[in-house]
Every structure is written in C-alpha cells, then in structure tokens.
Amino acid sequence: KNEVEQSPQNLTAQEGEFITINCSYSVGISALHWLQQHPGGGIVSLFMLSSGKKKHGRLIATINIQEKHSSLHITASHPRDSAVYICAVYPDKLIFGTGTRLQVFP
Amino acid sequence: DVKVTQSSRYLVKRTGEKVFLECVQDMDHENMFWYRQDPGLGLRLIYFSYDVKMKEKGDIPEGYSVSREKKERFSLILESASTNQTSMYLCASTRLAGTYEQYFGPGTRLTVT
Numbered sequence: 001k002n003e004v005e006q007s008p009q010n011l012t013a014q015e016g017e018f019i020t021i022n023c024s025y026s027v028g029i030s031a032l033h034w035l036q037q038h039p040g041g042g043i044v045s046l047f048m049l050s051s052g053k054k055k056h057g058r059l060i061a062t063i064n065i066q067e068k069h070s071s072l073h074i075t076a077s078h079p080r081d082s083a084v085y086i087c088a089v090y091p092d093k094l095i096f097g098t099g100t101r102l103q104v105f106p
Numbered sequence: 107d108v109k110v111t112q113s114s115r116y117l118v119k120r121t122g123e124k125v126f127l128e129c130v131q132d133m134d135h136e137n138m139f140w141y142r143q144d145p146g147l148g149l150r151l152i153y154f155s156y157d158v159k160m161k162e163k164g165d166i167p168e169g170y171s172v173s174r175e176k177k178e179r180f181s182l183i184l185e186s187a188s189t190n191q192t193s194m195y196l197c198a199s200t201r202l203a204g205t206y207e208q209y210f211g212p213g214t215r216l217t218v219t
Contacts, residue, residue, distance in 0.1 A: 098146060
C-alpha cells in the first residue's frame with residue numbers, strides 16, 4: 001500500500017465548478033506539500049502546510065493532522081487549471097503521491 | 107525570480123552510453139535532489155545532496171551516480187544507460203529539506219534506445 005494516496009486519479013470539470021482533490025497518508029509528518037505539474041513537465045509548489053488551512057487566490061489547502069488527510073480545493077475552476085496535482089508528505093524525506101490529473105473544459 | 111535549470115529538455119541516447127544530466131540553481135540552496143517520474147509511480151528520489159561534495163542515496167540509486175562540485179550545480183550520471191532508465195528526470199532544490207518549498211527544474215525527458 002502506498003504511503004500517500006490521492007483521489008480521484010482523474011477528474012474532469014466544467015469551467016466554473018468547485019473542485020476538490022484529496023490526499024491521505026499513513027505516516028507521521030512534519031509537513032505536506034501540494035504541487036502542480038503542467039503538460040511539459042515543470043512542477044510548481046502551490047502550498048506547504050503543517051496545520052490548518054492556507055489560501056492563495058482561488059486555491060485553498062487544508063490539512064487534518066489527526067485524520068492524516070489533506071484536501072486541495074479550486075474555486076471557480078478555469079481551463080488553465082488543467083494540470084496534474086501532486087501531494088507530497090515529509091516524515092524525513094518527501095514521499096509523493098501519484099497525482100490527480102485535472103481537466104477543466106470551457 | 108528563482109530558478110532551477112536543467113541542461114536539456116529532451117535527450118535521446120543509446121544503450122550503453124554514458125549520460126550526464128546537469129542541474130543548476132541560482133538560489134544558494136544547500137539541498138539538491140534528483141528524481142525520476144514514471145507513469146503510475148509518481149516521483150521517486152534517486153540521490154540528494156545537502157552540501158558541496160556530499161551525496162546521499164535515495165530510494166532508487168542503482169545505475170546512477172551524482173556529482174556536486176559546486177553549490178549551485180548537481181549532476182546526475184548514468185554510467186551505462188539502459189532502456190529501463192527511459193524516464194522524466196527532475197531536479198529540485200530547497201534551502202532546508204522537507205519543511206521548505208522545493209523548487210523544481212523543467213525536467214529532462216530521456217529516451218534510451
């Protein structure tokens with residue numbers, strides 16, 4: 001069993017929809033990262049969090065340390081949000097989930 | 107604007123060739139990492155370095171070596187490329203491991219034929 005599980009693996013949405021991507025992990029961590037990877041490969045860090053909630057523009061990330069669960073929300077989704085979203089946790093090294101592929105259609 | 111650059115975006119090599127992938131960061135970061143990314147497997151750590159001339163094996167170091175002669179440069183070496191090393195290779199750097207943001211390079215898609 002993977003130490004980091006993301007769901008769903010694939011997600012399609014219409015422009016404007018509210019999107020939620022989930023990440024569950026099985027190890028104790030000191031931090032959790034959400035990353036975005038566009039077609040072509042480049043990865044950008046969206047959030048790093050160890051408790052509570054963070055917001056940046058239309059993106060919101062939450063974490064529940066007791067339940068070992070994090071969510072990434074996208075409000076008012078747009079086709080430019082189409083990407084792979086990756087969750088990574090840090091116990092003593094970064095452990096990555098396999099990603100959620102999001103496609104947002106106009 | 108912080109930057110991690112990789113020497114090539116696409117590379118095609120033949121089985122048995124020695125392959126060098128270079129990564130340069132301009133942020134004076136101590137830690138640098140090499141990952142490979144394969145469909146369905148996510149990113150896997152090959153090697154990392156926390157200082158000049160220091161290196162540590164990651165989860166899948168077999169068939170690879172690394173070199174860090176200068177703080178800003180971290181090289182990944184495939185001594186004798188094999189077809190199972192066809193993959194996307196990503197370099198990253200961070201000031202301190204784990205609890206700080208990792209900055210990634212654009213990736214090198216390597217094909218070994």
